[in-house]
Amino acid sequence: MIFYIIIIFVFYVLYRIVLKPLIPLLILKLQFGKEAYLWYAPIWGLLKYNFRSLKQNGDFFDDLRKRMRENPQVKILLTNFLDTPFINFVDSEYIKKMYLEYQNFPKFNLLRYDNLIDKGLLMTEGEEWRFQRTLLGLAFTFEKLKSRIPMINQTVKERCILDPKTNSFDFISWITGEVVIHSFFGEIAKGLTINGKPGQVEIVKLVADIMLQRFKNAYTQIKLMILGNKGWRILATKKEKDINNRVDTLRNTVKQLIETRIQQLKGETEARKEKDKDQCFLDIYLCELLKQQNEGSKKNIDFEPVLQQFLTLFFAGTDTTATMTVTCLVYLAKYPDVQNELLEEIKDLMQDSDVQDTHLPKLVKMNAFINEVFRLRNPAFSPFVRLVQQDMQFLDIKLKKGWMVVQRHDIPVIRNEHFSNPEVFDYKRWLTGQGAIQSDNGFVHIPFGAGGRNCIGQHMAQMELKIILCHIIRKFQVSLNPDVQLKFGIRFLYGAEPDNCLIYKTRR
Numbered sequence: 001m002i003f004y005i006i007i008i009f010v011f012y013v014l015y016r017i018v019l020k021p022l023i024p025l026l027i028l029k030l031q032f033g034k035e036a037y038l039w040y041a042p043i044w045g046l047l048k049y050n051f052r053s054l055k056q057n058g059d060f061f062d063d064l065r066k067r068m069r070e071n072p073q074v075k076i077l078l079t080n081f082l083d084t085p086f087i088n089f090v091d092s093e094y095i096k097k098m099y100l101e102y103q104n105f106p107k108f109n110l111l112r113y114d115n116l117i118d119k120g121l122l123m124t125e126g127e128e129w130r131f132q133r134t135l136l137g138l139a140f141t142f143e144k145l146k147s148r149i150p151m152i153n154q155t156v157k158e159r160c161i162l163d164p165k166t167n168s169f170d171f172i173s174w175i176t177g178e179v180v181i182h183s184f185f186g187e188i189a190k191g192l193t194i195n196g197k198p199g200q201v202e203i204v205k206l207v208a209d210i211m212l213q214r215f216k217n218a219y220t221q222i223k224l225m226i227l228g229n230k231g232w233r234i235l236a237t238k239k240e241k242d243i244n245n246r247v248d249t250l251r252n253t254v255k256q257l258i259e260t261r262i263q264q265l266k267g268e269t270e271a272r273k274e275k276d277k278d279q280c281f282l283d284i285y286l287c288e289l290l291k292q293q294n295e296g297s298k299k300n301i302d303f304e305p306v307l308q309q310f311l312t313l314f315f316a317g318t319d320t321t322a323t324m325t326v327t328c329l330v331y332l333a334k335y336p337d338v339q340n341e342l343l344e345e346i347k348d349l350m351q352d353s354d355v356q357d358t359h360l361p362k363l364v365k366m367n368a369f370i371n372e373v374f375r376l377r378n379p380a381f382s383p384f385v386r387l388v389q390q391d392m393q394f395l396d397i398k399l400k401k402g403w404m405v406v407q408r409h410d411i412p413v414i415r416n417e418h419f420s421n422p423e424v425f426d427y428k429r430w431l432t433g434q435g436a437i438q439s440d441n442g443f444v445h446i447p448f449g450a451g452g453r454n455c456i457g458q459h460m461a462q463m464e465l466k467i468i469l470c471h472i473i474r475k476f477q478v479s480l481n482p483d484v485q486l487k488f489g490i491r492f493l494y495g496a497e498p499d500n501c502l503i504y505k506t507r508r
């Protein structure tokens, strides 16, 4: 009896791990021939090869990029994640269609932790998403962004002095985190501490710890697979309990901030509110909700969506911008000539004065440089992984409900079809009049995604990037640390390692 049970169990596991994902992939491979690239691995799928590439070549995506360049006819990459087929679109026609029909592909919540970001703009769908997108749009207008420049300037300047700069990621993410917190809460969040650490440091660390626990710990992973997100709180290990406690503290601290602001706003007159030109995200939110409340609905303001919107913007805006900034600094260190050219542009434009909004569009070389870094090392190498909502015909491929799909931003941009000498880092390609991209359907180079669900923070990110780079380039000569080996790995986003890979020498 036991024997048969074991046999059945072994076959079941074999089926779930191998046959269930592999059979549909093989059928697609047969159907597509050279236009599909099959890269299956039990459980880990593509991740296995990415980690191997990091170990052997010092770059998470080196192997993938090589294979995609050697096989320019490949349009889809067939792999798996756990027991699910995972289709990576690497051709811009599929990418375009997926971005335009985003409603058919709900996002897959990578964090797998309830009540952090699932009610925010990044994860909601349908009407709820539309409402939030319209409301938040008010906080991302050029006028609103412009009003935050002095705050960004001050934060960058302070951190350039106070930070030891031995850990580039900590150095920059402090700045980008502070900018999101300040943009969201305004003055009341000054000096915010959570779990005894500066707010931005704790949130960045907490998200990283959740991801690490979820991806690296087999017990947590299996529990989440069986129990869903509730698994975090059931039969929790000491580490899981620690994470749960930190999440609770974070939520409570933020709730209190929101409550404080509601009381302050209730006390202010309409005229005072209108005058507040530098309205932060929270005020825009609360004013709208208070207005609704006044218009009759006696409903109390629900904290939950506001709280999760803050965490969403923090989650979406801190790591991304910080990782991209560090990657830019790494390229400036690798190419000292480029660093000098950018320094000259900055000096010609503003000498030693602070960055103002009128300077931003005139930083032509820096703009081209940022674009080129995005092309080769976009931290967001792909957007969120999506799920196929129902069986469907998608161009020439039949997708099945429940499969995972994603658009790769990093492959079209390294193909000869779209760029000349695509493997060469050359920011000047963006400065020529005729445009750098060949046979462009508009979805070849899209560092911030595209279509209705593109990055709402892209102008804020570009602004931050430029201001931070201007200050750092003027103040420091940035070079690679000769004592460590530079790698491009994954922390969730794709970026430079180790954290001490850069040296900052004060310019005289």
Ligand code: HEM
Binding pocket: 107, 121, 122, 123, 133, 180, 312, 313, 314, 316, 317, 318, 320, 321, 324, 379, 380, 382, 383, 384, 385, 447, 448, 449, 450, 452, 453, 454, 455, 456, 457, 458, 460, 461
């Ligand atoms: C270099 C920096 C950044 C990069 C590369 C980046 C990239 C992206 C990409 C590719 C998406 C699309 C995701 C998807 O479709 O799955 C996205 C969405 C989003 N980004 Fe960014 N982002 C950056 C900075 C920011 C900043 C600074 C904020 C806000 C403070 C922000 C807020 C968001 C939000 C809320 C969404 C979801 C929009 C929606 O679904 O309607 N991002 N970002």
Ligand SMILES: *[C@@H]1O[C@H](CO)[C@@H](O)[C@H](O)[C@H]1NC(C)=O
Binding pocket: 149, 150, 151, 153, 154, 155, 157, 158, 354
């Ligand atoms: C930029 O920040 C510095 C340092 O905090 C401050 O002295 C300066 O006035 C700021 N400049 C602008 C234009 O806000």
